């Protein structure tokens with residue numbers, strides 16, 4: 742599965758703890774991330790991470806584009822709900838696209854743990870039915 746990992750600055754320590762705790766599960770999947778988050782994840786776990794631009798410089802949009810192309814299976818986005826983000830429209834766009842395309846999305850540590858445990862138990866296997874199908878979306 743292709744997992745996108747994103748964390749706002751104040752949530753990066755939580756992201757680091759999460760990926761260390763679930764390293765063995767994450768090791769079996771392809772990881773994608775916004776720039777700074779990806780560097781932290783790669784350094785903490787030693788796992789390969791495809792890093793995009795930093796969030797404020799377009800990283801959320803790049804991951805959103807992958808979602809629209811059916812190239813992401815789950816998103817863990819540890820958002821900071823207490824700090825205004827200069828790129829809030831990009832953040833909202835990424836969340837919106839996850840909802841448009843029914844992509845499992847965790848926005849806090851509690852749900853992220855459920856998602857990763859579910860991933861490990863096959864609960865995301867429904868994604869295999871649509872994987873590789875760029876035509877899966879209804880055309881308007």
Ligand SMILES: O=C(CO)COP(=O)(O)O
Nearest residue numbers: 775776777778795796797
């Ligand atoms: O701002 C972010 C997501 O909106 C995260 O970006 P970085 O991982 O580059 O800090």
